[in-house]
Amino acid sequence: MQTQLNWDMERIFKGGSDSEELSQFIDGIRETISEAKKLIINWSAEQANSHTTELLDFLDKRQTAYDNLSEASTFSRGILSANVDDSKAAKRVNELSRLGSEMSDVETLFMKKLKAVPEDQWTELIAHEGLKQSSFNLNEKREKGKKLLSEKEERIIQQLSLDGLEGFGNVYQSLVNSIRVPFKKDGELSTLSAGQAANKLSGDPDPAVRESLLDNWELTWHAKAPLFADTLNHLAGFRLQTYELRGEDHFLDPALEYNRLKKDTLDMMWDTITENKPKVVDFLNRKAKLMGKDKLNWADVTAPISLGDFEPKSYSFEEAQSLVVDHFASFSQEMKELAETAFEQNWVEAEDRDGKRPGAYCSNLPMSGESRVFMTFSGSANNVSTLAHELGHAYHSHVMRDLPHLNRRYAMNVAETASTFCEMVISSATVEAAESIEEKIALLDSRISRAAVMFMNIHSRYLFETRFYEQRQKGLLDEKELSQLMEDAQKEAFQNALDTYHPMFWASKLHFHITGVPFYNFPYTFGFLFSLGIYSHAKNQESAFEDDYRELLRDTASMTTEDLAEKHLNVDLTQPDFWQAAIDEVLADIDEYMTLTDSYI
Ligand SMILES: [Zn+2]
Numbered sequence: 001m002q003t004q005l006n007w008d009m010e011r012i013f014k015g016g017s018d019s020e021e022l023s024q025f026i027d028g029i030r031e032t033i034s035e036a037k038k039l040i041i042n043w044s045a046e047q048a049n050s051h052t053t054e055l056l057d058f059l060d061k062r063q064t065a066y067d068n069l070s071e072a073s074t075f076s077r078g079i080l081s082a083n084v085d086d087s088k089a090a091k092r093v094n095e096l097s098r099l100g101s102e103m104s105d106v107e108t109l110f111m112k113k114l115k116a117v118p119e120d121q122w123t124e125l126i127a128h129e130g131l132k133q134s135s136f137n138l139n140e141k142r143e144k145g146k147k148l149l150s151e152k153e154e155r156i157i158q159q160l161s162l163d164g165l166e167g168f169g170n171v172y173q174s175l176v177n178s179i180r181v182p183f184k185k186d187g188e189l190s191t192l193s194a195g196q197a198a199n200k201l202s203g204d205p206d207p208a209v210r211e212s213l214l215d216n217w218e219l220t221w222h223a224k225a226p227l228f229a230d231t232l233n234h235l236a237g238f239r240l241q242t243y244e245l246r247g248e249d250h251f252l253d254p255a256l257e258y259n260r261l262k263k264d265t266l267d268m269m270w271d272t273i274t275e276n277k278p279k280v281v282d283f284l285n286r287k288a289k290l291m292g293k294d295k296l297n298w299a300d301v302t303a304p305i306s307l308g309d310f311e312p313k314s315y316s317f318e319e320a321q322s323l324v325v326d327h328f329a330s331f332s333q334e335m336k337e338l339a340e341t342a343f344e345q346n347w348v349e350a351e352d353r354d355g356k357r358p359g360a361y362c363s364n365l366p367m368s369g370e371s372r373v374f375m376t377f378s379g380s381a382n383n384v385s386t387l388a389h390e391l392g393h394a395y396h397s398h399v400m401r402d403l404p405h406l407n408r409r410y411a412m413n414v415a416e417t418a419s420t421f422c423e424m425v426i427s428s429a430t431v432e433a434a435e436s437i438e439e440k441i442a443l444l445d446s447r448i449s450r451a452a453v454m455f456m457n458i459h460s461r462y463l464f465e466t467r468f469y470e471q472r473q474k475g476l477l478d479e480k481e482l483s484q485l486m487e488d489a490q491k492e493a494f495q496n497a498l499d500t501y502h503p504m505f506w507a508s509k510l511h512f513h514i515t516g517v518p519f520y521n522f523p524y525t526f527g528f529l530f531s532l533g534i535y536s537h538a539k540n541q542e543s544a545f546e547d548d549y550r551e552l553l554r555d556t557a558s559m560t561t562e563d564l565a566e567k568h569l570n571v572d573l574t575q576p577d578f579w580q581a582a583i584d585e586v587l588a589d590i591d592e593y594m595t596l597t598d599s600y601i
Contacts, residue, residue, distance in 0.1 A: 001321050001343050006082075007372055008346035012075045012365060017088035022072060026095065029068045033102050036061040040109045045116035048125045056130045062110070063405035065103055067366040072096055074363040074372055081357045081374050082349050084177045097166060101158050108154045111145030114138060136558050137406040140260075147246055157242055165238040169515035172231040176358070176510070181220045183213060194508070195358025195376055202302045203380035205311075207291055210299045214500065217299075221504035225479035228507035232482065236472045239518055251469045255519035259413040259526075260560045265573040266522060269529065270462070272579035273455050276587065277495055280452055283590045284497045287445065289601045297500035298490075301452055304381065305445045307600050310438030314379040317350055324388050327429040328422070332546045335422070338395050345370065347394070348387070350377035359510060360386045362393035362419075371397060381430075381446055385423045392422030399553050410557035412517055414564070416527025417534070418553055423450070424535050437596055444593045451586040454528045460486075460493035461521035464506065482506050530565075533582035537569055 013022040039058040044051050076092035083089070117125060122142070126135040148154055180191040183200070192200065197217055204210050221228070243251055256263055288296045290305055315323070321343050329336035342348065347370060349356075360375035371394035377383045396418035400408045427447045434440035464486050471477055477485070483503035490501040506512055511520045534552070538545040552568040562573050571578040 001318060002346050002348055002350075003318075004346060005317060005349075005351035005377070006346070007078070007349040007374075009075060009078060009372075011345065011370075012071070012368060017076070017079050017086050017092060019075075022075065022092070025068070026072055026092075026099070029065060029072060029099055032061060032065045032068060033099060033106060036065050036103075037106050037109070040106060040113060043113060045113040046118065048117045048121045052125065052128050052130070055125075058110070059404070059406070062106065065106075066405055069096065069100055069103060070363075071365050071367040073100070074365050078349070078363065078372050078374060081361075083355055084357050085355060098162065101162060104158050105151075105155055108148060108151055108158075111141045111148060112151060113145075114142040115145030115148075117142070134404050134406040134558075137409075144257075147248075149246060153245070157245070161238065161242075165235060165515050168231045168234045168238070169513060172228070172235075172513040173357075175224060175227055175231070179220055179224075181213070182216050185209060193354055193356070193358065195356060196352070196354070198358055198508075199352075199376055199378050199380075199383075201299045203304065203378065203382050205304050205306060207293075207300065207303070210303055211297065214297060214299045214502075217508070218502060218504050221507045225483070225504065225507060229477070229479040229482055232468075232506060232512060233472065233476045235513060235515065236469060237476075240469065240473055251473070252466065252519065255517075258517065259411040259523060261411075261413060261526075262560075262562060262574060265562060266526075268574055268576060269522075269526060269579055270459065272576045272583060273459065273525070273529075276580075276583050277455065279587055279590055280448075280455055281495050281497045283448055283593065284452060284494075286594060286597055286601070287449075290597060293499075295497065295499035298498060298502040301457070301498070302382070302446075302449045305442055307438045307441060307597075310436065310442060313381065313439075315381070315384050316379065317377055320377070320384045320387050323384055323426065323430070324391060327426050328388075328391075330429060331425050332549075334399075334546075334550070335391075335395050335425075338398050339391050342371070342373070342391060342394060347371055348373045348375070348390075350375055350387075352376050352378045360390055362390040364394070364397045366397075366401070369401060381443070385426060385446075385450075388422040388426045389419040392419035395422065396553055396556070399550050400557070403554065403557075407558050411561075412520060412523035413526040413561060414530070414556040416524055417531050417556070420528045420531035421535065421549075424531060441593065441596050441600075444589055444596070448586060448589050448593060451528070451589070454525045455586075456494045456497075457490075458521050458525045460490040460505075461509070461511065462519075462525075463489035463493055465512065465519055465521060468506075529579060529582040532585050533571070533578050534569065536581050536585050 009016065013019040013025065015021065036058060039054065039061055043054045043058060048055070073096045076089055076096055080086055080089035080093055126132060126138050131138060176194050179194040181194070181197040183190050183192045183197065197213060201210060201213055201217060240251060243254060248254060252263070256266065284296055284301065287305060288294060288300070290307065291300065325336055325339050328339050349372070356376060362371055362373050364371045373387070373390040373394065375383070375386050375390060377387070393415070396415070427443065431440060431443045431447065434443055467485055467489065468477065468482070483506070486506045487501050487503040490505070502508070514520045534549065538549065548568060552564065555564055555568065559567070565571050565573045565578065
């Protein structure tokens, strides 16, 4: 068990942001990158088949460079996340993103070289013993190579993005760090960081606290709205400009390609969800009634519900760990052991204090074979889910650790598969173990609420973002237009089921400002339903599903998502059946919830 609330970073590099060890390690990365660069420059693509060894040498060096970069970045970003005022850590992060961008140059060279391999040599090349495992990925890179601009132009874009795209991402982060939300409880006024306030908004059991905080939350973001409008407009502008230069047909294409997903699949997912929304609205209305309201507000959706004498359970960090370990064990011995290792080696930064960045994430240390989980643990059931979720990410990298680097880069839509699956393992077990009807209602509520977020909240993000990009192609949008677009999307996605929305969501939600991946919204819902579909599939399986599941996860970066589903689940994602089966799991929960709560309204 992890007895402290802070993670152990000293195991990785001694000395925090001052680490001499880290400095030397970073020097080593610099050298590896330049060696990798030389190797790929000297590789003769025109005579690829007689120079396969040189290509394998490059791939080896490339892997070392990427794995070392991840190791150093997880450490440096981690130090900065745990103390946003650590300027030395911020410098390290900046230094590493410069190295990352040098590596992007190498990647461009690599893709260009793959493109230059003559057609008649290509099939033979990727069938080579040392390469065939990565043939999908090599094909993908070759196709991407065909779209790229010249090496020089790509380098210019890359260099300028450090002070462009990345720069605006950093400004956004600084703005968020400066956010202080006024908070009044028991007559005492204090201020909360964005992370603390977000936690309270989604988890505080007192409706009055949530309601007053929601007002302050909206106002606090609103006070800086023009600044956030700048960052959002420029982030999108930079992207759109780049897409135009590369001749992309549609702004959604790079996101779909990145997720190895067909537009038909994405549309089918949202269409099937929309058809099933009326029942989710029934749930939201019932939840409102149970809270003594006509309609829920934005923050109520995920709020815990307590009926009768039932008080929402507050978990200690130790209890959360036991829950995770015990319930992982009921599904997979390997998942359980990984969680135990994580806790024994202090992988988790959990303390609830000021000065941390908001949100939660899991980041990997490929050289040490470990991961680190960052979060703020304040004792809610949601926090326990988050802990399980992030450890799911750790498990996913754990089962892929021996694959070639090319086969480990899974996209975001399937990245959320293992994490969501872990959440489900926890919640199913806790619902089943409920000791009273009130407890069961509370647990079901939290599970359905999470689905409601996936179906409505994330849908509103998708609607907002696609419409925003559509309009942004024609020019800038001011803060009023952004808020209007956001509120309209929320009303549509929630089918008008709420009485208060969150127009400033476009500023308060980090995901709209993530620089690494565009359209980081639908992958959540996708991963959620994909997991749920797998979970539903697993329940109907006679043999141990654990091994199949492990194989599916290992394949997540080696084929398209449609092929992954076809191969391991035998389903067609462009058809409604798989989606409906996954949604039916939620609808069954809603049915049970309606029956159990009947006597409370
Ligand atoms: Zn996640």
